[in-house]
Amino acid sequence: MILCLGATAAQAFLGPGFRINLSRGQIFETPWAKAWMATFHPSALLRMPDERARAQARIHFEEDLRRAADTLRTLG
Incomplete structure (x- = not known):
């Protein structure tokens, strides 16, 4: 699982349109990790x-x- 701390880290993965206040805490599927x-x-x-x-x-x-x-536990 990748956990980005802060908008800058998140935008490095998902682009400048990512907004931490709108999407924080949501689990996304990506090509880089299972979660x-x-x-x-x-x-x-x-x-x-x-x-x-x-x-x-x-x-x-x-x-x-x-x-x-919890997500990490379920991914095992």
């Missing part, structure tokens, strides 16, 4: 000035990591 997903870059979470937005983004980030781990 591919993007989520926030950890430093982006730390730089968010709004505390509420930062807390919400962290929740999404943790959910995405759990989903990636």
Whole structure:
């Protein structure tokens, strides 16, 4: 599984049209791996000035990591 941390890494795979806020956490099939997903870059979470937005983004980030781990388990 490929897990891209941040929009820049994700856009390197899927092109400049990829938007982290719209597609983060989704599992995609790719020619490079059985599964591919993007989520926030950890430093982006730390730089968010709004505390509420930062807390919400962290929740999404943790959910995405759990989903990636679950996907890896099923891919075996």
